Amino acid sequence: MKEIDFSLKAKMYDLVSELTSDEQELMNEAIIARNNAYAPYSKFKVGAALLLDNGKIITGNNQENAAYPSGMCAERVAIWSAGALYPNMVVKKIAITAASSEVEVKNPVGPCGACRQALYEYEFNQKEPIEIIFMGETGKIIKVSSLASLLPFSFDSSYL
Known part of the structure; x- marks a missing residue:
């Protein structure tokens, strides 16, 4: 038996203003998307914004349905929209933010x-990492350099 260890390196920021200007813009677009989410049941709104290699920003937000679990998460709405609109695109970064009308979301979400599996695909x-930046409504912001770092032992098409 051999024990293996996986570790994750992440950067933590106190304020959105500490991010680069393009990351600030991306997070602001995610916040706008979050505010437009349709979450009448959970009261938990999530917004996502993707930066593509062509400079386009594609957003998504969670969409709930009374027939749980028929809704969809913001990240998958965004990535699938990008895939439909720009099928040969490369995703450089994704910003994610969440808020609730029931409690203040202070921790990064x-x-x-x-969504990790869908983004990992x-x-x-694309054979390039997708940087992930995520936050709650307020509080710290976390940035990781790759989706793969959030999904150890991932499943991909090489197994099929």
């Missing part, structure tokens, strides 16, 4: 497991 296929 990363993508759920299903694009990262794997």
